[in-house]
Amino acid sequence: MFELSKELEEFKSRTREYVQKVVKDYAKTMDETNDGGDKIVKDFGEMGLLGMKIPQKYGGLGLGEMAFAIATEELGSESGGASHSLHTQLNALQLLLSVGGESSIEWLEKGSKGKEIYSVALTEPAAGSDLGALQTNAKIEGNELLINGEKIFTSAASFSTKMVVLARTSGNPGDKQGISLLLVDSKTPGIEIHKLDLMGIRGAGVSYVKFNNARVPKDSIIGKEGDAFRGAIKALMVSRNGYAGIAVGVARGSLDEAIARATARKQFGKALIDQEWIAFNLADAYIKVDAARLLTWRAAQLFDKGVEALTEASMAKYYAAITSAEVSRMALHVFGGHGLNRGSKVERLYRDSKIMEIAEGTNEMQLMGVSRTFQPKK
Template sequence: MFELTKEQQEYKEKVRDYVQKTVREYSKLMDEKNEGGEKIVRDFGEMGLLGMKIHPNYGGLGLGEIAFAIATEELGAESGGASHSLHTQLNALQLLVSIGGDSAKQWIEEGVKGKEIYAVALTEPGAGSDLGALQTTARQEGNELVISGEKIFTSAASFSSKMLVLARTSGNPGDRQGISLLLVDSKTPGIEIHKLDLMGIRGAGVSYVKFNNARVPKDSIVGKEGDAFRGAIKALMVSRNGYAGIAVGIARGAVEDAVNRAASRKQFGKSLLEQEWISFNLADALVKVEASRLLTMRAAAMLDKGIEALTEASMAKYMAAITAAEVSRTALHIFGGHGLNRGSKVERLYRDAKIMEIAEGTNEMQLIAVSRALLPKK
């Protein structure tokens, strides 16, 4: 049986208290205005959330992936945008640790405190899950690198202070070698940032970014030049499970809202919750939420032990994303016409949920990763 430790339970209660006191009300503004992520990230820094899984050598708490899964679920149950904002910053810090190590210590420590807000510029219009196909280049001219290319769905870009950019410094598209990670100032001349108006996870600053021969110092490269691919894949494996946590939270939040609605709403002389088709649908939803959480926690526990969990993280992400989409749709149906009101929590979670099936690798990409585990080992 999986149980949280006393420390993890206390951590969960701390995050839940913050969600109830701050995020619950603020999430409505984030969704309505498509802004507010910067304040949330600053809050995370002050609370120590940004250092939850970062080693104490870099100013973190070293609580690990289970703590991350707890936090993303608690935030996700109220706001996909807020939970995604936490995920983005920890993904950025994971990249800096994975690829830069001690050479990036200053930037990791600044990120843990929330003094630097990072955008992660990986995905391109023609290169999503296949990082080796990226076409953004950073060519050397003297002591500078000249960055050219486009990035899409770059989280936190609209309010970031620094940007982590995966770019090709040598080789050709398709090569795994020659890819470098660059840490650049978001206000560098030649960088255009256009915030996207997404249907869900609003307020998280997701943007289109274009590099028009943006010049940065050659020492902007994090870690070893041309050797970032492996570290990026490792960081993405971890972040995949983080997204499973967000999806579990969205699903849980939708179920909780639907149960409260069904218990208080009466039709034909009894509450909706007492009507079999409603109670069966909610029971089915609860089972799927619990199963998704256990898959997520299993992968998190493996990662905390230093065990590669690509298959397990993909299973968790796949199951949690599908569950979030299905359960939020069920919840919306139970609310009836009231659930269709723009900005209601259940309507907002419904929009957030759909993105879970696409971002951080589509459902199909997760199945590809899982199917590889079926092949005979060589």
């Protein structure tokens, strides 16, 4: 059984109160306008949420992955877009820390306080989950880098001040060596940013980015040149569990709405919740949400202990994603036609839930990762 420390219990209470006071009302606006991620991220900075995973010596709170899992769930219960925006900033900070270490302290401190808003440019049109196949290149020319290539599904790009970019500084696509992590100004000439109009996690600034002879200083490289692949993979495995937290939140928010509706709505002389098939569906969903949370918390706890819990993180991400899809769909059924109204919370969370099965590694990628634990070693 998981028992949160007093510090984490207080963190959870503060975060839930913040979500109810601020995010709950703002979530609908983010979804309707596909905008507003910059405002919510600045809010996160003022609340201290951006520094939760960063060690105190770098200006953060040092609360670790358990705090990340808690915060993403609380935010996700109201808005997948808001929770995704938090995830993006913490993902960027994790990449900077994992690849750059002490050399990234300036950017970690600024990011933790919300003085810089980061986007994360990793995925490419022809290189999704396979980071080794990326083709964006940063050619070294004296004291500069000349960047060319494309990135897709770049979170927060439309409103970021800095862009965390994975690019090839040497070697060929398929090579794990020669990949570098860059931190560049988002307004650099030669960088084109086109915001996407996704069905879910709206307002999070997810964009297509094109680099067309974008020149940046050579010292934009974070850490050692050409040696970012391993650190990036490690950071992404940790962040995957944070996305499981978002999915748990989307599922919990959907379940809460379904329970409230089933309690208030009467049909044939009694509340929906008193009808066995409704009660059983809610009970099934309740069990699945709790199981998804426990899987997510287990992985988070292991990461906090220094264990490379890659299998556990994949298990959590997979199960939480399918749970969010199943529970949000069930909630729509409980609401009936009323749930189909564009902009209703259950309709919004239903759209968010589909993103959970694709972003940060598809369900199939999670299953592939888990299957490696029992496959014979070659």
